[in-house]
Amino acid sequence: MNPMLFAPELVLLFGSLILFFLSLSGSGGRQARNLSLVIALVAVVLTFAGFNQQGTLFYAAYKVDHFSQLFKLLIGCGLTVVLLFGGDLKGVSDEVRPEYYLFLILSTLGLVMLVSSVELLTFFIALELSSYSLYLLVPMRDDRTGVRSQMEAAIKYILFGVVATGVMLFGMSYLFGLTGTTYFSELLPKLHALGATPAAMVGIAMVMGGFFYKLGVFPFHFWVPDVYQGSSNETTAFIASVPKLGAVALLIRITTLVAPNSEIVVDLMMGLAVASMFYGNLVALVQKDIKRMLGFSGIAHAGFVLLGLITLQESGYATSMYYIFGYVVMNLACFLVICKVSAQGENVLIEDLSGLHKRSPLLALTLGVGMFALAGIPPFVGFMGKFMLLAGALKAGHLTLVILAALNTAIAIYYYLSVVRVVYCNDPEERPAVAVDGVTGAVSVGLMVLIVAMGLAPAGVLEMATQALRAIL
Numbered sequence: 001m002n003p004m005l006f007a008p009e010l011v012l013l014f015g016s017l018i019l020f021f022l023s024l025s026g027s028g029g030r031q032a033r034n035l036s037l038v039i040a041l042v043a044v045v046l047t048f049a050g051f052n053q054q055g056t057l058f059y060a061a062y063k064v065d066h067f068s069q070l071f072k073l074l075i076g077c078g079l080t081v082v083l084l085f086g087g088d089l090k091g092v093s094d095e096v097r098p099e100y101y102l103f104l105i106l107s108t109l110g111l112v113m114l115v116s117s118v119e120l121l122t123f124f125i126a127l128e129l130s131s132y133s134l135y136l137l138v139p140m141r142d143d144r145t146g147v148r149s150q151m152e153a154a155i156k157y158i159l160f161g162v163v164a165t166g167v168m169l170f171g172m173s174y175l176f177g178l179t180g181t182t183y184f185s186e187l188l189p190k191l192h193a194l195g196a197t198p199a200a201m202v203g204i205a206m207v208m209g210g211f212f213y214k215l216g217v218f219p220f221h222f223w224v225p226d227v228y229q230g231s232s233n234e235t236t237a238f239i240a241s242v243p244k245l246g247a248v249a250l251l252i253r254i255t256t257l258v259a260p261n262s263e264i265v266v267d268l269m270m271g272l273a274v275a276s277m278f279y280g281n282l283v284a285l286v287q288k289d290i291k292r293m294l295g296f297s298g299i300a301h302a303g304f305v306l307l308g309l310i311t312l313q314e315s316g317y318a319t320s321m322y323y324i325f326g327y328v329v330m331n332l333a334c335f336l337v338i339c340k341v342s343a344q345g346e347n348v349l350i351e352d353l354s355g356l357h358k359r360s361p362l363l364a365l366t367l368g369v370g371m372f373a374l375a376g377i378p379p380f381v382g383f384m385g386k387f388m389l390l391a392g393a394l395k396a397g398h399l400t401l402v403i404l405a406a407l408n409t410a411i412a413i414y415y416y417l418s419v420v421r422v423v424y425c426n427d428p429e430e431r432p433a434v435a436v437d438g439v440t441g442a443v444s445v446g447l448m449v450l451i452v453a454m455g456l457a458p459a460g461v462l463e464m465a466t467q468a469l470r471a472i473l
Helices: 007-025 029-049 066-085 094-114 120-140 150-179 184-194 198-215 224-230 233-239 242-255 264-284 290-309 314-341 361-375 381-395 399-425 438-456 458-469
Strands: 055-057 062-064
Touching: 007 029, 007 094, 029 066, 029 094, 062 066, 066 094, 066 233, 066 242, 066 314, 066 438, 066 458, 094 120, 094 242, 120 150, 120 198, 120 233, 120 242, 150 184, 150 198, 150 224, 184 198, 198 242, 198 264, 198 290, 224 233, 224 290, 233 242, 233 314, 242 290, 242 314, 264 290, 264 399, 290 314, 290 381, 290 399, 314 361, 314 381, 314 438, 314 458, 361 381, 361 399, 361 438, 381 399, 381 438, 381 458, 438 458
Parallel strands: none
Antiparallel strands: 055 062
């Protein structure tokens, strides 16, 4: 066996074991954070070093290819960025920080395993490893800031997650009963041969439900605003970005199971996309808490991701990958600012950002770029992603869907630019300046460069996504 095939996973696994023993020793959070950062960086380096490696493990239930390696690299980079700007971890007490970082690494391990899973039971186990670690991160927020909604958020998160898991398992039983196999490579031809058989369509739709939940697609979205608001700022930054990469990766794998001549699942995804966009954008208009606003915004963006999947074509899948890559970078830029503006880990209201351009010009610029990109304003990655998704859907003949999506883009501009107006046009009053250390400044600049570069030169990212997709199509 080539050891490079499983090297990033082994680093995360053994790293989590070290963190476990560290938590038993009573060590402080600073040591655990530094160790977690080293683990994340080593995993990224090993993934990059083995980027062109290919092979199968565990009786072909686990496949390492260009597709999985690309997502592993992005997941590792996302974790690293969160650890870099969330190093203070203001909303979590020091005595539980070793356990906090343990579950953060375990969740990442589950996501990394998820994108390489090519068998139903294997990806179910990986998904649950990632999910249950996240369920434990949410209630670890302390009460110093006066926020006591973390327990309610955690209960909602796990209860909705259990329901979504049950729906997904029921769908898996349909697929196994119809085909007699749990391997994607064998499911694909058999389900295509079944065509638009109702049982096959119901099974695929139910399995998709588990990942619609992770992505926050309507009506699997009910956990999103409460978990975003109730979790610590750093936890929300992770939940709002990194797990969505794994959700999109598996949604693409599952969507390939849909027969090309089937319209049932396509119509279902169209309906969910429209509902997600309208619900997320309209409710975001009235939010005062910026994390809650970004939560509803995420529901709307999940609807845009589905626009690429409904084409059932390689170009559409590649555009969805490009869009979710850009969305993660945009979201991380916004949450970096939230984590730094929050003095003691408390939630940040939109009005708390008043006069940020005077209190911290770099953070104000970062938030402005992030909000402009999320709104879909050129030349940022959000504009190019939405443009290509709408163009692809129009080419596939979904004119009504394109019109509704364009309308939602116009709605979203209002609340995104309202935040920018508060940052640049309001007076800071008595609010203090926000200090920015060198690492945070470097991460901030790096995220802004990525947002602009991906918007101005999308061809490279699209080509990379297309090459990765050819490994599974």
